[in-house]
Amino acid sequence: MLVVDDNEASAMTLKWAxxxxGFEAMACFxxxxxxxxxxEFQPAIVLLDLGMAGMSGYEVCQRLRSNPQHGAMFIxxxxxxxxxxxxxxxxxxGFSDHMTKPVDLPLLMTKLHAHMEKTYGEPDL
Structure with a gap:
């Protein structure tokens, strides 16, 4: 999983959570x-902030979705x-889902595990 947020504290907190x-995660800003x-790493899931300087989350998502290789990616x-x-x-x-901050962690985990099970047939990571 990749967590992307220009607020480094927010990105790292969500990564640790x-x-x-049980997820393996990386963060970038x-x-x-x-x-x-x-x-480089082909994560199955990307948690993506929208309002980032330079390149918005919208643009990142559009670029990812323009590559058919990322069709199953949960963004x-x-x-x-x-x-x-x-x-x-x-x-x-092309986002798969939308959550407002502060992210409800139990709801987020439910969504992530449901995606993994549906896509990969793995109920647990």
């Missing part, structure tokens, strides 16, 4: 690094913006 739940790490928008317009836009650019 998902690791405690900008869109360019995210694209590079996805190509979750994690953002402070939860209004209907933002949710509609995340769906349009």
């Amino acid at each position: 998902v690791e405690l739940s 900008d869109g360019q690094s995210a694209l590079k790490l996805v190509e 979750l928008a994690q953002t402070g913006w939860g209004d209907p317009q933002t949710r509609r836009r995340t769906e349009e650019v």
